[in-house]
Amino acid sequence: MRDLGAGFTYLLKGQRWVARHGKQYGFGLLPGLITLVLYSAALVSLALWGEDAVTWATPFAGDWSSPWQGLFRGFLTAVLFALALLLAVLTFTAVTLLIGQPFYENLSEKVDADVDPNGTAPESGLPLWRELWISARDSLRILVRALLWGVLLFALGFLPLVGQTVVPVIGFFVTGFFLTEELTAVALQRRGVELRARLTLLRSRKTLVWGFGTPLGLAFLVPFVAVFLMPGAVAGATLLARELLGEETDDGHDDTAGDPEGEDLTQRSWR
Template structure:
């Protein structure tokens, strides 16, 4: 449980860091605002077509009597919007990080310098960093889409589909959201996607403690735009813990029996 609390603390520390550096926070709002406009337009379209989509996907229920067809399709609408929320949360972060790549990388470097006196540099040109970021974000989104399809299918299971599955969806969203945000600092350290996923899995509670509250915050309209700069700062602090660097864990010691991963320079 210490790791779970520590993950939440890193999220709060990141928000405090940008609160002390208002200029960096202000510039960090621009990528999120640009992305938000596109997602708002997509949400309007989805709201109009969701009923038709669920009806098209369940033609076998057309002959069901009332109220069963309404209850069944209403439950599926809940699962459908849950899957959409999970996917939109991850994709919003990925798109915002891609749009704001130069700023967020500079922000992450400043956090490293403030905390440890030094910051890793990838040494790659900007176009190369953007290409790697886009390619690895796409690979993450494929994994998220697979989880989304699986959870949507499990949503057909009575009771579990409307209780356990939404909770599992938030856990999956939180994990991959943390992956996207920590990628900014880990890419500078030369850690590829596969190793990043291994690092995060080695400290699941720490990762979920950071990512799940953020996923819940992202459900509130416009909140994602305002917390993104602080989320990047907090993710950098989280990375310093994962890599065994100088920043101490804010709450307790690492879980017993979990080895500290080596640095990948």
């Protein structure tokens, strides 16, 4: 339970950091706004022509009597739109980070330098095109994992009682985990931590990760909120990444203290 609260605290710390650095916050809004416009256009198009698409895809129902034809196609249209919304929530962060790679990379570096006792920030040393390629490749891998979870949870949603109570809760925790992975990747990728090592690191502190990502995922369900929270989410994820790797902050606190597994995980995950 303490880690859940600590994760949420890092989310708040990130928002406070960007509130104190208005210029960084302003630049960090641009990628989210671009992504929002693209996603809004896609969802509006689906709302307008989704029923036509379902009708085209189900010619076998053309001869069904009323009301079964309308109920069947209406159900499929609703399912299609629900899946599109789930996909939008799961991919919004990845697409925004990809579009805003230079912005968020700079923001994350400034957070690192601000809290590091020596005032320095790790650098990947890679050209921008290489960083973009790695980010896109890893985001695609995470998206595949998230989609598999989404399909599984969607199927379990048809179970009586459990599907309407337990499954949605699990879904939010799964979403929170993958959101945190995408956001911490900005800082961890600069440190040379590969995707597999990142996942191992996050799984070792799942309650901390859930405390950060699950409230953020819930907030992202509110229209437009994701755009305004993204800069602070990247800042908070950078602070979270420092704790996961056991790096000291400017108050001299070593986050691996009292965690016998922290040192080993850090060594396995570093470069």
